[in-house]
Amino acid sequence: MSSKPHVLIIGAGSTGSATAHDLALRGLRVTVIERGEIASGTTGRNHCLLHSGGRYCVNDQEGAIECIQENLILRRIMPHALELNDGLFVALDDEDYAFQEKFLAGCQECHIPAREIPVEQALRIEPFLNPNIKGAVQVPDGVFEPWRFCTSFLATAKKNGATIRNFTEVSDLVFQGNSVAGVRVFDHRTGKTETLGADLVVNATGAWAGMLAAMANVDVPVAPTAGVMVTLGKRFNNMVINRMHRPHDGDIVVPIRNTSIIGTTSWRVTSPDAIEIPQDQIDTMMCAGELLMPILRQARQRGVMAVARPLIASANIDARDFSRTFEAFNHRKQGGAAGIITISGGKTTTARGMAEKVSDVVCAELGINAECKTKTTPLVSYRDFYN
Ligand SMILES: Cc1cc2nc3c(=O)[nH]c(=O)nc-3n(C[C@H](O)[C@H](O)[C@H](O)COP(=O)(O)OP(=O)(O)OC[C@H]3O[C@@H](n4cnc5c(N)ncnc54)[C@H](O)[C@@H]3O)c2cc1C
Numbered sequence: 001m002s003s004k005p006h007v008l009i010i011g012a013g014s015t016g017s018a019t020a021h022d023l024a025l026r027g028l029r030v031t032v033i034e035r036g037e038i039a040s041g042t043t044g045r046n047h048c049l050l051h052s053g054g055r056y057c058v059n060d061q062e063g064a065i066e067c068i069q070e071n072l073i074l075r076r077i078m079p080h081a082l083e084l085n086d087g088l089f090v091a092l093d094d095e096d097y098a099f100q101e102k103f104l105a106g107c108q109e110c111h112i113p114a115r116e117i118p119v120e121q122a123l124r125i126e127p128f129l130n131p132n133i134k135g136a137v138q139v140p141d142g143v144f145e146p147w148r149f150c151t152s153f154l155a156t157a158k159k160n161g162a163t164i165r166n167f168t169e170v171s172d173l174v175f176q177g178n179s180v181a182g183v184r185v186f187d188h189r190t191g192k193t194e195t196l197g198a199d200l201v202v203n204a205t206g207a208w209a210g211m212l213a214a215m216a217n218v219d220v221p222v223a224p225t226a227g228v229m230v231t232l233g234k235r236f237n238n239m240v241i242n243r244m245h246r247p248h249d250g251d252i253v254v255p256i257r258n259t260s261i262i263g264t265t266s267w268r269v270t271s272p273d274a275i276e277i278p279q280d281q282i283d284t285m286m287c288a289g290e291l292l293m294p295i296l297r298q299a300r301q302r303g304v305m306a307v308a309r310p311l312i313a314s315a316n317i318d319a320r321d322f323s324r325t326f327e328a329f330n331h332r333k334q335g336g337a338a339g340i341i342t343i344s345g346g347k348t349t350t351a352r353g354m355a356e357k358v359s360d361v362v363c364a365e366l367g368i369n370a371e372c373k374t375k376t377t378p379l380v381s382y383r384d385f386y387n
Contacts, residue, residue, distance in 0.1 A: 005368065006031065007194060007199065007201075008031050008201050009023075010203055010210075014037045014150055014163065014206070017039075017153035017351070019150075019354070019355040019359060020164070021355065023157075023359050024157040024161055025156075025377060028368070031164075032157075032164045033168050035169035038147065039149075039151075041205075041207070041305040042097075042310065043206075044146050046146070047256075047264065049143065049144075050082060050141060050142035051347060052068055052112050052141045053141075054089055054114065054242065055067075055252075057109070058102050059247070063347075065110050066325060074349070077197070080152065080381050082143065084140075084241050085240065086138055086142070087138070088122055088125075088126065088136050088137070088239050089139065090135070093290070096135070096297065097244070103137065104116065106281060107139065112139055113139065114138070122136035130271060142240075143254060144349075145256075152379040152381065153379060155266075155381065158384075167188040168237065172215055173340070173354060178338060183201060184195050201341075202341050207224040207308035209344045210224075218340070222312065222313065224268065224272045225265055226309075227306065227307065229305050232262070232296065232299040232302060234257065236262055236299065237253055237255045249264070270310055275307070275308060279306075282304055287320075311345060312345040325346065326353070356374060
């Protein structure tokens, strides 16, 4: 038996993986429980954009600042999981071009390095861009590989003593009085059920956070907000191509491995497990993608996917305008069950910052004084995950 407090993290997407690393590095005993494969939730099926923050610098500056800060940290700690290819914001018409001024001001206010480049230069770098663009600005966007992103954090957590159990589903929480004292799990590989004790449980289940919290009879304001993405059978761009306007449907083309992904839409869903993909949204993606890069009209669709963002809901605001920031909820302090903390919101790009925030809350709750060291600790390679 270890005398270290035991923290059980539910979910091995980007948030749970980064949290396992943070808490293991602070010296706690950590177990991660994931119902599927690592990154099999939203993290494994998104655009893979390492945000510079440019996308949010006008209408969500809090989210934009978090993105650029974390982007710069991830470049240092996990270079092996990233492709540092930069991004271009391009103006297609006069309205976009008028927005460029606000965009450059927003980048400056959020400390995002941005550089206006001549249209001819943009077309030389990205020959498949719409030749009629009116302006182009380069920002430090990039691309992450989601499996490597998560397994780099988890491999480092394992090196520091963490246990990772995938294909193991939390079916219920175990209570002692009004306090969560562990979880009931079903192992999908063995078909066995068992009970695991914990000093504290972290709910890092992303868009499923509301369902998990309901097991503790607590509420989290998570709004599963779906988006459709179309993956093309070839890579047409090297930099991330964004349209120069407020985030909208089909305004981004991200190159990942040998494909380009067009994204995305945004609508609220009731269950992240049952997202229907309407054909008209796929058509919208193709039409909007073609405006940015006309060649996409002829491209073969390799696949279409939809997943839900775990955004924090705000009353009377359209889902597209929910902030991309994140929050840790200590349910005991809100008058609910003790022994369980939920982390929600954010993006894969901000996973390390989310982990720092929830780990601070975990340590405070356990009465542990341990500093976060993840900003400066390089991660081991994802290759070490199975060693
Ligand atoms: C369309 C779209 C595009 C996006 N594009 C980007 C992008 O380009 N860049 C970016 O930075 N962010 C992007 N995001 C946001 C990003 O994908 C999410 O914010 C992030 O993946 C959330 O990670 P997470 O770990 O919180 O959730 P998840 O990755 O969903 O992880 C939660 C995990 O919990 C597990 N789980 C659930 N219930 C249980 C249970 N009962 N027992 C055990 N395990 C359980 C699930 O299987 C899942 O693996 C995008 C989101 C969407 C929807």
